Structure formats: structure tokens, C-alpha cells
Amino acid sequence: METFVLLPLLLGSWILLPSHGPVIAQDIQTVAECPPNTPGNDCPAFNISLDLSEKAALDLLLSKKRYDTRLLPPSSRELTINVSVLLLTLASPDESSLKYEVEFLLNLVWDDSRLKHEWVRDPADPPSFSPEHHIAFPGRANPRRRQYLDALHHRDRVWVPDVYFVKHGDFRANLDPGNLSLRIFPNGTITFTQRRHLILSCQGNLPIFPFDDPKCKFAIESISYEQDTLEFKWQTETGVLRKSDNLTTLNAYLENNTTGLCSSAHWRGNYSCLEVTLTFSRDRNFYFTTVFIPDIILVTSSFITFWLEWNAVPARVMLGVTTMLNFFTTSNGFRATLPVVSDLTAMNIWDGFSMFFIYASLLEFVFVNYIGRKRPRRAHEQATPVSSAPVCETNKLGEGNRSAPGSPVTPSIHPTEIVSCTRCGTSPTTHPANSGCSSPTWRRRIIENPIRVAKTIDVVSRIVFPIAYAIFLIYFFVTHQAFKKITSSSC
Known part of the structure; x- marks a missing residue:
């Protein structure tokens, strides 16, 4: 009975299998x-x-x-x-x-x-x-x-x-x-x-x-x-x-x-x-507002000392030192954001010249204060009495008589006459009879009116420093094309 049941199933599968082969092959093709x-x-x-x-x-x-x-x-x-x-x-x-x-x-x-x-x-x-x-x-x-x-x-x-x-x-x-x-x-x-x-x-x-x-x-x-x-x-x-x-x-x-x-x-x-x-x-505007304009303000602020009195020591010292410290702080803060390289030529030039002008204005104050505090020439002459000329062996030029060694100048010799002196050095020298031997050391030059000289230096600095700084600014910005317009071309 089971054989008769399985036989039709086997025959059916044998009939159906060949039909599936061509269908699959046709799909693949x-x-x-x-x-x-x-x-x-x-x-x-x-x-x-x-x-x-x-x-x-x-x-x-x-x-x-x-x-x-x-x-x-x-x-x-x-x-x-x-x-x-x-x-x-x-x-x-x-x-x-x-x-x-x-x-x-x-x-x-x-x-x-x-x-x-x-x-x-x-x-x-x-x-x-x-x-x-x-x-x-x-x-x-x-x-x-x-x-x-x-x-x-x-x-x-x-x-x-x-x-x-x-x-x-x-x-x-x-x-x-x-x-x-x-x-x-x-x-x-x-x-x-x-x-x-x-x-x-x-x-x-x-x-x-x-x-x-x-x-x-x-x-x-x-x-x-x-x-x-x-x-x-x-x-x-x-x-x-x-x-x-x-x-x-x-x-x-x-x-x-x-x-x-x-x-x-x-x-x-x-x-x-x-x-x-x-x-x-x-962005040029960024660097102008954060670096260049603040530095320009600090440098020009140091020039204000030229308009103060030469003896206004506290004000001029405070202004000079403050501008220098502020410049160092600003410069160091900006350089902390820059690449650590040694060929930042433009920024080195900018910082170097800015520090030079600030420090030069401070040195100008020191020099003016030193000159202004010197004693004038008249006061120096009154404080220094004229001493008598030292006695030396002399011989009147053109005459054969000679004074004794160690004796003073004879009255027969006029005080303004030129005499020959053998005690002023290793060789005989000549000088007026009423003057002593010339000193080999340099004498300091005595200023007649130191305050006027100090004020004159301040007046000259008011002109020279701003003009020199303006020339530097023009040269620096023109050379580096600082005012080049920022344009973005279309892509």
C-alpha cells in the first residue's frame, strides 16, 4: 500500500524537476x-x-x-x-x-x-x-x-x-x-x-x-x-x-x-x-585694532613728556615707565598667539622701533633733567676764587739775564709779557708771566644757562621724535602693503 502511495510522488517530482532547470538557466542568462x-x-x-x-x-x-x-x-x-x-x-x-x-x-x-x-x-x-x-x-x-x-x-x-x-x-x-x-x-x-x-x-x-x-x-x-x-x-x-x-x-x-x-x-x-x-x-582690521593702533597710542603717549616741564620728575617718570611696561605687556600677550619661529621680521621690526622710541623718550628726560640741574656759569665762577699763579723760573725772552732758581718773577718783567719757563715740564715752555703752568688735564665745559638748554632740547624733541616716528610708520605700512584691500574672488 505504501509503495503505491510513494510511486506517484516520485514520478511527479521526476516530471517537475527538468522544468525548473531551464527556468533557472533562463533567469541567469x-x-x-x-x-x-x-x-x-x-x-x-x-x-x-x-x-x-x-x-x-x-x-x-x-x-x-x-x-x-x-x-x-x-x-x-x-x-x-x-x-x-x-x-x-x-x-x-x-x-x-x-x-x-x-x-x-x-x-x-x-x-x-x-x-x-x-x-x-x-x-x-x-x-x-x-x-x-x-x-x-x-x-x-x-x-x-x-x-x-x-x-x-x-x-x-x-x-x-x-x-x-x-x-x-x-x-x-x-x-x-x-x-x-x-x-x-x-x-x-x-x-x-x-x-x-x-x-x-x-x-x-x-x-x-x-x-x-x-x-x-x-x-x-x-x-x-x-x-x-x-x-x-x-x-x-x-x-x-x-x-x-x-x-x-x-x-x-x-x-x-x-x-x-x-x-x-x-x-x-x-x-x-x-x-x-x-x-x-x-584680517588687517583685526591687527590694526589689537596690535598697531594700541602700540601707536603708547609710543605717542611717551612723547607727551616733551610738553611737560623739565623738572616735573614724578609726572615724566611715571609716564615714561608706564608706557614702557604697557607696551611690553601688549607685545608679549600678542606674541603668545603667534607661531614659535624666529623669522617674524615685520613684527620684530615693529616691536624694535616702538621700544626704541619709548626708551629714547625716557632717556631724553634723564638727559634734560641732568642738564637742567647743573649750576650756571656765573655761579660757578663766584664759587671758585682765582688763585695766584705759581712761581717758576722764568727768563724774559730776548734778554740774557736769568732769575735765580726758586726766586719769583722779578718786578722788571711786565705781568703780560711772555716768559720762558723751565719748571713747567721736561722742556722749556712759554706762557704769560702772570699765569702759571698750563694743566695737562681737560677742563669741563661750563654751561652758561643750563635751564635754557634743557628747555631747548625739549622743544627740539617735540618736533624730531614725532616726525621720525611718522616716517617710520609710513615706510613700514607702505612696504608691507598694510592697507591692501581684502577681496574674495568668486569661486
């Missing part, structure tokens, strides 16, 4: 329309029914039976990758920093003939059917997405070129999948957009800091495929990067940017390379 080694762009378009959802269409299009993500797209020449960059955010930690954070959208476009597809109408649909009717059928694809397939969640199943950033600085990887966009168009064109964040260590002209324009460079190249296999090209025609309409900046003032090629042969091979140069400018 339908999917594998483009062999992996198809040369050029000869892959035919893959037909996708309008009834399929986007996920189902991508599952068929990216099936392992017809698409190998490990292989490059078929091409008769090197595969061309069109690259474009859209700037989103530019930031810097502070005004004097040489590190800039750049956030942008990297857009890659290439052709993959293996992913050509065509939407076809289901034969079961009526002849008057249009894709707009699909919105009324649940489970069918959204007709608004018929222009491309959104392959965001199929990222691992699509070949994407490897992009390597050659730069100076840090890199922050984007782990959020929402920062990706992968679209497959019916003609086989693929657009891959990714949000990137770079921290660039820029190069500035430190000898003219803070009037330099830092330049930040980074390059894009392939690390796996050489130039004869894969080539990067800029998609932009203007040679500059595009800026987002909502571009945000923080302590970063983009003056201009340029794009170029940097392909060159290396020991590891010749790889296609694209270069980006971002030129920033510093």
Missing part, C-alpha cells in the same frame, strides 16, 4: 547580459520593468552574475574620472593660525557601460499606460526617480574609484552614511558625491606677517591605478572651485583659489593627480 571582460562600451542596456521597485531593479542590475565590483568599468582607453569640488565651510582656530579647516563636497563622475539600463513597460499593462499611473499602485517605484537609481545602500556593490588626498595636515573620515550620494543614470553614467573634511597646514610668508597671504594646497590622486589606466580631470571650465551659496567662514578669508594638474612620475609609478590651491588673506 537574462541577468548576465554583460560579461565582465566586454571591451569598450559595448554592453547593451539592461531592461528593467517599470513594475519593479528601485531596490529590486538595483539587485538585478548589480547581481554578481553580471557585475563584478572588483573590475574597472570597460573602456577602450584610460578610464576618465571627472572631478569637481563644492566648498561648504572654511574655518581657522584664530587669526594668526596657519591651520585651516576645509569642508567640501567631492563629486566624481564616470561612465560604466555595465550599468546601462532601460525602463520598459510591462506587457500586461494596457497600451494607454503611462509611468504616471505607477503612483497609484503600492509597491511600485516612484516615477520621480526614473531619471536615475539611488544606489546609496548598494555602495559596497558598485565600483568606485579610490581617492587619495595628498596634503599637509589632518583628515577626518566621514562615518555618517548620509554624507554619501551614489546615482546610476540609464546611460551608464555614475555620480558619486561625498562630504570631506580636511585640516590643512598652510604656508605663509612669515617675514611679512601679519600682512602675508597663507596658501593651502592639497592634491587628489589614485593610489591603485596608474595614469594609463585611470585619469582624473577637472570638470570645471573656469579653473576655480565653486562656492556654496550658504558658504560659512570663521577667521578664514578666501581671496582666490586655483586648480591644476600635478601628475608626475614617481618611483612607484605615474599616477594621475589634481591639485587645489586656496589662497587666504588675513
